[in-house]
Amino acid sequence: MTERSSARKRGPYAQGRQSRELVLDTALAVIGRQGFGATSLKDIAEEVGMTQAGLLHHFQTKENLLTEVLRRRDVVNQQMDAPHEAHYPRAVYIAHESMKVPGLLHLYVNLEAAASDPKHPSHRYFLERDAAVHANVARDIEARQGEGRFDPRIDPQVFARILIALFDGLQAEIAIDPRIDLPGTLEALWDMFASPAESAGTDGAESQGATTTSAAANEVR
Numbered sequence: 001m002t003e004r005s006s007a008r009k010r011g012p013y014a015q016g017r018q019s020r021e022l023v024l025d026t027a028l029a030v031i032g033r034q035g036f037g038a039t040s041l042k043d044i045a046e047e048v049g050m051t052q053a054g055l056l057h058h059f060q061t062k063e064n065l066l067t068e069v070l071r072r073r074d075v076v077n078q079q080m081d082a083p084h085e086a087h088y089p090r091a092v093y094i095a096h097e098s099m100k101v102p103g104l105l106h107l108y109v110n111l112e113a114a115a116s117d118p119k120h121p122s123h124r125y126f127l128e129r130d131a132a133v134h135a136n137v138a139r140d141i142e143a144r145q146g147e148g149r150f151d152p153r154i155d156p157q158v159f160a161r162i163l164i165a166l167f168d169g170l171q172a173e174i175a176i177d178p179r180i181d182l183p184g185t186l187e188a189l190w191d192m193f194a195s196p197a198e199s200a201g202t203d204g205a206e207s208q209g210a211t212t213t214s215a216a217a218n219e220v221r
Contacts, residue, residue, distance in 0.1 A: 020058045023048050024072040027065065028104070036106040041065070063121040066111055071125065073104060088190055089140050091133075091167060095183040098171070102178060109175045112168070134160050144195075151193040163189065 026048045031039045041062055045055045059065040077094050086093075098105050115122035137160035144150035166189060167182070174180045 019050075023050070023055060023058060023065070024068055027069045028072060028076075031069065031103045031107055032101040033103070035103040036110060039103070061121065063111075063114075066107060067122045067125050070104075070108060070111065070122075074129065087194065088187060089137060089163075091137060091163060092183055092186050092190065095167065095186055099174075099182055102174075105171055106175050109172050113172075130164070133164055137163055149195045151195065154193055159193070 023044065027039075027044045030044050030047050034043065041052050041055060044065075045052045048055070055065070056062075059068060077090075077097070080090065080093055080097065098108075111122050112126055114120050115126045117123065134157075138156040141150055141154070141156035141159055145152050145154075145156070163186065167186060170180060170182045170185060174182060
């Protein structure tokens, strides 16, 4: 096989992959802008410049497309800058971002509920995602415990499960009442078990700032 013929064979695949990624990025944007309930396949297809048939050529079904949209969102979240040295875990930073895009939050909640059926196309995605997120959170807690930054009496596996359950449960509540503070609630739970030294450092910085502000105010007086 010549190099030219090999390139020809790769061409359509590369183009198909590009089109697929364009659809996913566009779907993320449209759902984020219009909301999950108000977005149809037709809306996404028109935004991309495809027919609905062309859209389904890449994903076969609407459920597959929506599952891949969430997978794409996971990739974006993984690229988020949440260093290990940060006081809160990555989940809290993701919660802050989720609150900014309620359309995607509604998509997640609706698809997760449907995926409770083992035959649903999204079932495997949620199983695998849950296992990966649980492992990442547990590893983060273990690392912090080793550095004296998290209560050593806590079982990382159990706490990771509690944190994820709280995250998912609150997302379902927010779909009904958007006034609920998802990141604030996660932060409150985390602060209960963050090491006293780390919490004191955070509080100390705030206290020092308040003292400085008070002193400056007294000087003005």
